[in-house]
Amino acid sequence: MKIVVLVKHVPDAAGDRSFAADLTSDRAAVDGRLSELDEYAVEQALQLVEKAGEGEITYLTMGPEAAAEALRKALSMGGDAGVHVVDDALHGSDALATSKVLAAALGKLEWDLVVAGMASTDGTMSVVPAMLAERLGVPGLTLASQLTVADGTVTIRRDGDDASTTVTAPLPALVSVTDQTGEARYPSFKGIMAAKKKPVTTWSLADLGVDAGEVGLSAAWSAVEAATKRPPRAAGVVVTDEGDGGVKLAEFLAAGKFI
Numbered sequence: 558m559k560i561v562v563l564v565k566h567v568p569d570a571a572g573d574r575s576f577a578a579d580l581t582s583d584r585a586a587v588d589g590r591l592s593e594l595d596e597y598a599v600e601q602a603l604q605l606v607e608k609a610g611e612g613e614i615t616y617l618t619m620g621p622e623a624a625a626e627a628l629r630k631a632l633s634m635g636g637d638a639g640v641h642v643v644d645d646a647l648h649g650s651d652a653l654a655t656s657k658v659l660a661a662a663l664g665k666l667e668w669d670l671v672v673a674g675m676a677s678t679d680g681t682m683s684v685v686p687a688m689l690a691e692r693l694g695v696p697g698l699t700l701a702s703q704l705t706v707a708d709g710t711v712t713i714r715r716d717g718d719d720a721s722t723t724v725t726a727p728l729p730a731l732v733s734v735t736d737q738t739g740e741a742r743y744p745s746f747k748g749i750m751a752a753k754k755k756p757v758t759t760w761s762l763a764d765l766g767v768d769a770g771e772v773g774l775s776a777a778w779s780a781v782e783a784a785t786k787r788p789p790r791a792a793g794v795v796v797t798d799e800g801d802g803g804v805k806l807a808e809f810l811a812a813g814k815f816i
Contacts, residue, residue, distance in 0.1 A: 558612040558706065558728075560602045561668040562636070563659065563686075564595045566620050566627035567679040574679075579774060580781040581649045582679060589623050591630040594674035596741035601704050601734050602672050603635040603742070609706075613637050615666060619647060619658050625757060632752035633744035639757040640666065646762055649774025652680070656688035658772060661765035663693060670711060671731040675700055686733040696726035702737035 568574045572587035599616070606612035614636035618624050621643060628639035642662050650658070663671065671693075676683040683699075690697025701713035702721075712725045713732060744752070762769050770776060796805045810816045 558605070558609055558670065559668045560605065560612060560614045560670045560672060561663060561666055562595070562598050562602045562614060562616050562631065563671065563673040563689075564599070564616050564618045564627045564631050565592045565674075565677045565679075566590070566618060566624035567592045567677055570678055575786075576781065576784045579649065580784055581774060584621065584623065589626060591627040592674060592677045592679070594676055594678055594736060595627075595631070596634070596674075597734050597736050597738050598672045598674045599631050599634050599636070600741040601738055602670075604739075605670075605704070605706055606635075615640060615668070617659065617662055617666070618642070619650075619655065619662070621648075628757055629752050630744070632755045632757075633749045634742055635748065636755075638755055641757055641759050642761075642765065643759055644762045644769070646769035646773050649777060649780070650772045651777035651779045652682055652684050652688060653778055654772040654776060656685050656692055658762070658765065658767055659685070659689055660692035661767050662760060663689075665760070665765065669728045670706065671695075671729075672704075673731065673733045675733050675735045683733075686731060690731040693729075693731065696730040697733075698724050698726055698730060699733045701732050701734045704732060704734060704738060 566589045568582055568584060568587045569590050575583045575586050577583040602614050606614060616628050616631045616636055616639045618627050619642035625641050628641060632639055640662060642658055673686045686699055687697050698713045700715050702716045703714035705712050710725050710727050711730050711732060715722050794809060796802060796809060
């Protein structure tokens with residue numbers, strides 16, 4: 558079984574994230590990392606291959622030069638190779654353009670199953686997996702909390718508020734997984750060293766046959782129009798207990814219409 562895992566290099570949520578002058582994410586202002594939700598997709602792909610005793614895992618990403626770090630992090634967890642779609646024209650691409658580029662890249666790869674995280678931790682839109690399945694013409698099984706593959710079919714469990722459903726589809730297919738699938742493994746030192754030697758292929762838009770005029774900020778159907786930095790928090794109200802702390806606290810909560 559050949560699996561392609563979609564991974565994304567995102568601004569570290571622990572850093573001070575901000576917008577650049579063109580209102581795209583300022584990637585130079587904060588360190589980047591492999592999207593945490595994508596680590597669950599990596600883990601599921603590794604487990605599927607381990608259970609089958611055979612298979613190949615390729616990681617696919619699109620983004621600037623630094624996005625290669627996400628591929629190396631995934632490769633340090635396991636897997637065989639990486640593909641990086643990098644092109645200056647991709648800057649500011651929205652979800653539609655992202656799905657178009659990734660579909661073109663997947664068209665050049667051999668795969669039975671595509672695994673993605675439920676969303677990236679920067680955009681958190683959750684729409685690219687469904688868009689991608691539509692473009693590829695394959696079943697799209699989203700928000701899986703459990704994933705199995707057997708006899709040429711993929712089966713997921715999707716947990717909702719009121720019920721859990723089981724969905725099955727024939728391969729080839731695309732699945733997005735949630736953080737309920739299980740903890741992702743930490744890379745070992747051996748894995749980190751091995752990742753440096755694993756092959757990473759770089760493709761441009763020209764390599765994929767994608768018109769640069771169909772991607773990027775100028776072609777985006779959705780874009781940020783304005784962003785205002787949140788003002789710093791004001792000092793809180795201190796309620797001193799002088800024997801009437803409970804009353805003062807109740808009065809404070811009532812004034813704020815919390816009770």
